Amino acid sequence: MIDAYTAADVRAAEEPLLAAERGFHGGLMHRAATALAGVVREELRARGVRVAGSSVVALVGRGNNGGDALFALAALAQRGAAAVAVALGPVHEAGVGALRAAGGRVLAVGDDAPGEPVWVGDAVAEAFAADVLMDGLLGIGARGGLREPAAGLVELLTGLLDEAGTGGPTVIAVDVPSGIGVDDGALPGPVLPADRTVSFGVAKPGLLLPPAAHLAGQPTVVDLGLTPMLAVHGASPAVRRPEAADVAALWPVPGETDHKYSRGVLGVLAGSVGYPGAAVLCVAGAQGAGTGMVRYLGPDPVARAVLAAHPEVVVGDGRVQAWVIGPGLTDDRWGVAGERVAAALREGHPVVVDAGALGVLPGSAEGAVLVPHAGELATLLQGRGVDVDRDAVQAEPLRWAREAHDRTGAVVLLKGAVTLVVGAGTVWTAADGTGWLATAGAGDVLAGVLGALLAGLAARAPGERLDEDTVAAAAAVAASVHGRAAVHASGGGPVTASAVAAAVPRTLANLLG
Numbered sequence: 253m254i255d256a257y258t259a260a261d262v263r264a265a266e267e268p269l270l271a272a273e274r275g276f277h278g279g280l281m282h283r284a285a286t287a288l289a290g291v292v293r294e295e296l297r298a299r300g301v302r303v304a305g306s307s308v309v310a311l312v313g314r315g316n317n318g319g320d321a322l323f324a325l326a327a328l329a330q331r332g333a334a335a336v337a338v339a340l341g342p343v344h345e346a347g348v349g350a351l352r353a354a355g356g357r358v359l360a361v362g363d364d365a366p367g368e369p370v371w372v373g374d375a376v377a378e379a380f381a382a383d384v385l386m387d388g389l390l391g392i393g394a395r396g397g398l399r400e401p402a403a404g405l406v407e408l409l410t411g412l413l414d415e416a417g418t419g420g421p422t423v424i425a426v427d428v429p430s431g432i433g434v435d436d437g438a439l440p441g442p443v444l445p446a447d448r449t450v451s452f453g454v455a456k457p458g459l460l461l462p463p464a465a466h467l468a469g470q471p472t473v474v475d476l477g478l479t480p481m482l483a484v485h486g487a488s489p490a491v492r493r494p495e496a497a498d499v500a501a502l503w504p505v506p507g508e509t510d511h512k513y514s515r516g517v518l519g520v521l522a523g524s525v526g527y528p529g530a531a532v533l534c535v536a537g538a539q540g541a542g543t544g545m546v547r548y549l550g551p552d553p554v555a556r557a558v559l560a561a562h563p564e565v566v567v568g569d570g571r572v573q574a575w576v577i578g579p580g581l582t583d584d585r586w587g588v589a590g591e592r593v594a595a596a597l598r599e600g601h602p603v604v605v606d607a608g609a610l611g612v613l614p615g616s617a618e619g620a621v622l623v624p625h626a627g628e629l630a631t632l633l634q635g636r637g638v639d640v641d642r643d644a645v646q647a648e649p650l651r652w653a654r655e656a657h658d659r660t661g662a663v664v665l666l667k668g669a670v671t672l673v674v675g676a677g678t679v680w681t682a683a684d685g686t687g688w689l690a691t692a693g694a695g696d697v698l699a700g701v702l703g704a705l706l707a708g709l710a711a712r713a714p715g716e717r718l719d720e721d722t723v724a725a726a727a728a729v730a731a732s733v734h735g736r737a738a739v740h741a742s743g744g745g746p747v748t749a750s751a752v753a754a755a756v757p758r759t760l761a762n763l764l765g
């Protein structure tokens with residue numbers, strides 16, 4: 253599990269550690285910088301460049317984040333790297349001292365910065381020519397987006413890096429990409445996209461939350477002994493991301509005495525004469541995820557298509573432990589879908605609600621998991637009197653997913669390259685897929701995978717409602733499995749939704765094996 257804590261919780265936890273070290277060399281900043289320098293060396297090796305003779309540049313801001321970057325540069329300079337700090341104002345004095353003592357250079361952008369004065373354009377050229385570029389402008393002390401001159405410098409550099417494709421430096425963000433919303437993943441201004449973020453103590457929410465997560469690259473967390481302090485302080489993770497072991501821990505694995513009913517029966521109300529494929533794909537996802545049985549409800553021609561692809565499906569009503577309602581339904585079926593959602597919730601069954609059925613939710617949909625994409629979430633909120641559109645949802649996905657949760661009582665899984673799951677408690681994210689997964693029908697497969705998982709979990713606790721945290725964790729785990737299946741199926745190239753569903757059993761076998 254990657255657990256991310258808010259900036260306030262991190263500060264409260266580090267306070268006693270900082271007080272205990274009282275400026276002692278070898279304290280938190282020294283350990284953070286040493287680990288950071290280690291990651292830079294790793295990245296230099298990955299580029300086939302030796303540390304001695306390499307070129308490493310850091311953009312340095314006024315706080316301790318800049319201090320980390322300066323001490324890391326000093327450590328690299330000691331090993332023979334050409335280390336250059338670009339200071340964008342007054343910066344950590346001891347850090348500058350250490351860098352200079354190790355033979356590094358300091359370039360100054362702006363009158364109040366130490367070092368050789370340079371134009372912004374020269375600083376950009378220096379940064380762009382480096383093997384590795386560290387972004388140490390702002391950390392968890394950020395208030396709002398980058399200010400000038402850092403904002404302009406980052407905009408210029410981002411443009412150059414965009415044009416260069418893979419030709420520019422490897423970018424490593426120090427603790428967080430500078431200027432992101434540390435706690436909410438917002439992007440209030442320009443942010444330098446990183447290949448990797450080295451985060452100190454614990455991950456920060458913005459590394460896992462869209463849209464900032466797209467700019468953080470691969471997160472690497474450096475252990476600084478903060479976790480026990482967080483526990484003492486009573487902090488709980490604000491955002492979590494499941495890893496392979498977490499999928500295995502949650503996924504119900506059948507025992508010798510299990511039978512199809514004890515493994516979970518999933519009801520699927522999906523598909524229409526216009527969109528029969530949605531039903532076939534949803535069922536394929538559920539079968540691939542190993543549900544005990546699928547009961548399918550839908551028009552005869554669609555049922556025939558479902559049976560042709562999946563002869564093990566039972567067509568017609570009966571007892572189920574969970575539902576998927578909505579994929580591929582046309583408006584003539586929305587009334588039936590709405591009644592079925594309400595009935596399932598009354599009976600205490602978890603329901604995955606997708607597509608057209610999102611528009612016919614009962615006033616309170618507590619117990620449901622809504623699985624919209626950004627456009628569907630905007631429509632759902634508009635239907636409840638909220639003035640929001642797709643672009644606004646994409647700009648602030650956490651805010652609007654939370655709004656939808658507050659207004660419906662349901663767990664909200666917002667689909668995207670980084671999937672977001674919002675309930676009353678911890679926020680979950682998953683980002684194990686590939687860009688190739690953005691393809692027709694992929695959402696139908698996800699609904700089936702999630703439905704199967706919920707049916708399996710509900711079947712393990714007969715007569716009990718699944719608690720909301722379990723449902724939210726299941727939604728994130730299902731999104732993770734779906735993304736991993738896409739990666740398996742893709743092998744780096746295009747992938748169809750059918751292929752993703754077909755790859756789910758192999759993906760689960762690898763995760764559970």
Ligand SMILES: NC(=O)C1=CN([C@@H]2O[C@H](COP(=O)(O)OP(=O)(O)OC[C@H]3O[C@@H](n4cnc5c(N)ncnc54)[C@H](OP(=O)(O)O)[C@@H]3O)[C@@H](O)[C@H]2O)[C@@H](O)CC1
Pocket residue numbers: 262263266280281284313314315316317318319320389390391392393394395396397398399426427428452453476478
């Ligand atoms: N947690 C840990 O265990 C460890 C943490 N460590 C490190 O410490 C970092 C936190 O350090 P920090 O508190 O000095 O904050 P940081 O973000 O560097 O700078 C804040 C300064 O920037 C300024 N400023 C604010 N917003 C701004 C803006 N938009 N644009 C421009 N300026 C802005 C603000 O000034 P003001 O807002 O008052 O104008 C203030 O002076 C943390 O991220 C990690 O890297 C490690 O060293 C050791 C282990």
Ligand SMILES: [K+]
Pocket residue numbers: 317387388389390391425426427428429430
């Ligand atoms: K940073």
